[in-house]
Amino acid sequence: MIIAPITISDIAKKSKVSVATVSRVLNDSDKVKEQTKEKVLKAIKELNYAPSDIARSLSRNITNTIGVVVPDINNPFFGQVIKGISSVTDKNDLYMLLCDTDENEQKEMKFIEMLKRQRIRGLIITPTADNDKFNAKYLSILENLNVPVVLLDRDVKYSKFDGVFLDSISGTYDAIECFIKEGHRKIAIISGPLSSKPGRDRLRGYKKALTMNGIEIDDRYIFYGDFRLESGYELTQEILKMEDPPTAIFVSNNMMNLGCIKALTEANVRIPEDMALIGFDEIELLNIMNMDISVVSRPTAQMGEVAMEILLDRLNEQKVDNQDTKRIILLPTLILRGSEKNTK
Template sequence: MTVTIKDIARKAGVSRTTVSRVLNDSGYVKDETRQRVLKVIKELNYTPSAIARSLSTNKSNTIGVIVPEINNPFFGEIIKGVGQVADEHNLNIILCNTDDDREKELKALKILKEQRIRGIIITPTYAEDQFNSEYLSTLENLGIPVVLLDGHVKYSNFSGIFIDHVKGAYDATKALIKAGHKKIAIINGRKNYKITVDRFKGYKKALNENNIFVEDKYVFYGDFEYESAYKITKHILKMNDRPTAVFVTSNMMILGSIKAFYEENINIPRDMAIIGFDKIDALNIIGMNISFVNGPTIEMGKVGMKMLIDNLDNKKSKEEIKRITLFPKLVLKGSEKFINNKCE
């Protein structure tokens, strides 16, 4: 049998308004009366409906989190950081995956708004160059705090936490140069995406500082996914003047490159050196020591959640806009080493 507020009020000998005040911790209730109501709630094993509570108080204790690739370990760790801080503040999370699709993201925003959530943490789809007025209008008119995680929204001004992708790519390329490589290919993400542009800037900066010409034949663009890097790597291995090292700018793409190396019997780093962007724990498990740029993913989730909570608690009528940049760390495990072979 479903227990209602009316049942509690009848047994406790109080009004439904009094029960509601006790449940929502709002309004004055004598301590003696409060204890009597709480005792009845416990006896009847009553669990308040989060939806009903949000309707009565016009707010909930739920946060919306929107990510483009839930199967990507990068976002898995971000969600872990968000969840840790949310738990500390007794906040619930509704998680939405968009498959990096702007229409799915727009739908998720509308659904979350209907749920009367208190705030949103979002990594926008990477298509910053594809302006969508309906999308921007929906995001700006939510009426709740929004925090961006490592993604920008064109023509907007939201608080956010971002990774310095230029530095990460610069450090990775510099490490390959320091190891003795001069022919360094880059397998980057989709063209014109900000993180793609930033990572190419870092790659180019490291080459220029070391008087190494940026050759177009060594610059490749995929789509951040496994299959694109697999095909590109197959092409690289067939080049007459192929590079001795490859910088792969996403964790999913590095898996595609490694598969191509394996199929062509390419040993890392004897036949080809490689550095990736973002770690993949599975590679450690199987004993593949692949060097990588480690984005502070869990920290990003934690800092982003704390920023959102600060905005929720902000008594000012206008949300304070904050932007924080976190710096990635290069983790060298040997795959960047230079081996003097027939390819050089």
């Protein structure tokens, strides 16, 4: 047997008022007499009516949903970021619609269009890239959402969106200078993609540290990855085949660092006895396995919390266009566990 759901028409009939009056009561309008309101609320209780959040939000042309777009859900960094976002949404009766772009620009644009159709109230996004060829169309799509947008970790050129970022230059600088103080001179970097600001900034920090310490930049020791495990693995294999290999490797993110460690382990290269190593971002699995890998650590969950708090402020302001752009830059911490040592 199928039981028909209770509708506002049923409530109107039972309380002997119009459907419009019931709707006003449900929307907490002050245009309904108290006596009439009590009669409607009594009917609602007796009929055990539960209004649909979806239907109510559609009737108001808004939802309690915010969109979150990240490039790689498999990356533990973004898992922690999402936790930070969720800790704020949960306290504010907001829902999160999560999209994983898989570092694909076209997929990212499709998700943004989909989120627009879902009538999200705001968007937190880590863009896939910010190259000039892609940028103009991308900016137009984000601006046409007509909702507050907060960038997280990666920037968009020429935009005035709010954002939460990390000082990747100083974090990388500290790591490379640490290698140098240990006596390393041949230091390789597995860089992120130069189409992203973190990729460019970490390479800048590497070059700056070498230059400031009087070490010539050798392009042979610069390897360009894509923030994925496979590229860290393959590029480390290339490093190990060099006629004049480095004594230390800096890896620009956690997933490539995992790939690097895999390649070193397979080749029976000991850390740090045969190769010193510092990575960007914590890898909790390595800590659990008691692998003491030095890292540039960042306040990951805090980045998500701050981004969501900025978005919440914008939602409460009830306007999208605001000249007072909020761009927060957090500082990383170099955590040394011994893998940076020079034992030769």
